[in-house]
Amino acid sequence: GQQLNQSPQSMFIQEGEDVSMNCTSSSIFNTWLWYKQDPGEGPVLLIALYKAGELTSNGRLTAQFGITRKDSFLNISASIPSDVGIYFCAGPHFQGAQKLVFGQGTRLTINP
Amino acid sequence: GAVVSQHPSRVICKSGTSVKIECRSLDFQATTMFWYRQFPKQSLMLMATSNEGSKATYEQGVEKDKFLINHASLTLSTLTVTSAHPEDSSFYICSAPRAGSGYGYTFGSGTRLTVV
Numbered sequence: 001g002q003q004l005n006q007s008p009q010s011m012f013i014q015e016g017e018d019v020s021m022n023c024t025s026s027s028i029f030n031t032w033l034w035y036k037q038d039p040g041e042g043p044v045l046l047i048a049l050y051k052a053g054e055l056t057s058n059g060r061l062t063a064q065f066g067i068t069r070k071d072s073f074l075n076i077s078a079s080i081p082s083d084v085g086i087y088f089c090a091g092p093h094f095q096g097a098q099k100l101v102f103g104q105g106t107r108l109t110i111n112p
Numbered sequence: 113g114a115v116v117s118q119h120p121s122r123v124i125c126k127s128g129t130s131v132k133i134e135c136r137s138l139d140f141q142a143t144t145m146f147w148y149r150q151f152p153k154q155s156l157m158l159m160a161t162s163n164e165g166s167k168a169t170y171e172q173g174v175e176k177d178k179f180l181i182n183h184a185s186l187t188l189s190t191l192t193v194t195s196a197h198p199e200d201s202s203f204y205i206c207s208a209p210r211a212g213s214g215y216g217y218t219f220g221s222g223t224r225l226t227v228v
Contacts, residue, residue, distance in 0.1 A: 031215050042118070042205045042219030043156070050214070088155065090215075098144060098209050100217070102155045 004089055006103035014111050019076040021106040023089030032065050032072035033090040033100070043088060047074070076108075084110050114140050114210045118220025125196055125227055133191045133223045135206035142208035145189035146217070147181060150203040162189045196227040 006023045013019060023032070031050055035043035047058050049065035049072060056063055062075045076083055086105045093099035115138040125131050135145060143164045148156040160176075162168040162183035170176045178200075180192040189208075193200055206220040 033215055040121075040203075040222065040224065042116075042207070042222045044219070045216050048214060048216055092215060093158075098215075099146070099158060099161065100207075100215065101158075104155045107153075 004091060004101060004103035006087075006089055006106050008106060009104065010107040010109070012109045012111065013079060015079060015081060017079055019079055019083070019108060020073060021087060022071060022073040023103050024071040025091070026070070027094065028069040029072075029091035030069065031092050032063070034061075034063050034072070034074045035088045035090060035102075037086045037088065037105075039085070046087075079108075079110055081110055081112060084108055114208075114213070114218040116142070116206060116208050116218045116220040118206055118223060120223060121221060122224045123226070125225070127197055127227055128195055130192055130194045131196055131225060133193075133204055133206075133225075135189050135191075135208070135220045137187045137208050137218075140208075140210045141186040142189065142210075143186060144209055145183060146207045147179075147189075147191050148205045148207065150205060150222075152203075156205065160191075164189075193225065196225070198227045201225055201227045 033048050034046045037043040047063040052069050054065040060077045086107050088105045089103040090100045093101045117136045119134050145162045147159045150156050159174045160168045160170040162181045164183045168181035183189040203222050205222045207217045209217045
């Protein structure tokens, strides 16, 4: 079936460090989305990627749509305490109908 | 920007009772609303898709008679968990696409349901 595999599952870093996480799939995606979920809240869209090879930034966040269309990565530079949360990659479900499929998430913890 | 207001944020109910969760699109018309369930430390799992004025479509394994969805207007979709049991305790989140926003869906803030 259609699956998005995120790694790492969790990260423990020091404030100020850079962060890198990725998402891979066995099937091709035409859109990659990165969301952040704070504890007890719904996810918030960080970056949307619509073209293979696309590199997009949003402040300290940078995401890339892999050339093979089977992967994407998200980088966070100079992490700060408010970056703590769970980061999810997502893409359109193969069934269409505007559905999304989500990765398992990367839980980021920052030590001050 | 587009806002989806979800209520309640937390609810505790007794086994056997029903709980209704509401999601309202505040500044746009949501013809479609997705309902997700998220267990602790797990990802979002799509439960069902509601469409204004028509029956909801449920994902495989989701009991439609247990999770009643109503999308009576372009700004309101509700999920009712009927005859709730402790295993229904979870975080429920709604999400709505906005016309012209691609896949940049807006999510509600979620409802933490605890069944005791």
